[in-house]
Amino acid sequence: MTFSEMTEARYSVKKFSEKNVEEEKLKKILEIAGKAPTARNAQCIRIYVLKTNDAIAKARELTPCIYGAPLCLMFSYNIDEAYPYPGETNRNSGDEDCAIVATHVMLEASELGLGTCWVNNFSPSKAKSIFNLPENETVVLLMPLGYASPDAKPLAKHFEKKAIDEIVTVL
Numbered sequence: 001m002t003f004s005e006m007t008e009a010r011y012s013v014k015k016f017s018e019k020n021v022e023e024e025k026l027k028k029i030l031e032i033a034g035k036a037p038t039a040r041n042a043q044c045i046r047i048y049v050l051k052t053n054d055a056i057a058k059a060r061e062l063t064p065c066i067y068g069a070p071l072c073l074m075f076s077y078n079i080d081e082a083y084p085y086p087g088e089t090n091r092n093s094g095d096e097d098c099a100i101v102a103t104h105v106m107l108e109a110s111e112l113g114l115g116t117c118w119v120n121n122f123s124p125s126k127a128k129s130i131f132n133l134p135e136n137e138t139v140v141l142l143m144p145l146g147y148a149s150p151d152a153k154p155l156a157k158h159f160e161k162k163a164i165d166e167i168v169t170v171l
Contacts, residue, residue, distance in 0.1 A: 006110055011154035013115030016069040016146040025112050029105055029145075036104040039093030044081035045101050046137060048074040058130045059142060063122040069144030074127065075102050076139045098140040105143065115148040
């Protein structure tokens with residue numbers, strides 16, 4: 001499958017099967033995460049693999065959007081390691097570094113036959129508290145990971161795309 005075909009085929013999975021993710025697939029996904037680019041290669045991101053019953057229960061406390069996945073990845077960044085924007089206060093590379101790494105994870109999972117869903121329907125500060133994360137970390141997103149249920153399908157809105165000229169401006 002080409003990259004273009006894969007991006008056409010992948011969708012946000014809203015219903016997962018109970019089948020566990022094989023350790024070798026999870027390891028491969030995490031290795032790809034470690035190869036993703038970050039600002040100044042600072043690698044400020046942190047990935048927490050939520051897979052114990054307790055961790056998944058806590059994730060379900062945070063959001064209804066775990067969708068029965070057998071595990072969930074939580075992406076955060078270390079504020080002290082994030083690249084600060086020159087001349088800006090309270091602005092750094094952490095959010096986009098997490099986004100880059102999470103996108104690599106999402107696409108590698110798809111290549112391995114797994115489904116994901118990018119979740120921001122939760123309180124990052126509550127996640128930080130529930131999982132007792134260090135003070136200098138900021139949680140950015142959750143990503144349920146697993147095999148799509150046989151009856152899972154993309155939401156209708158998935159197919160609604162704006163025309164390129166609505167999102168691209170040449171200056």
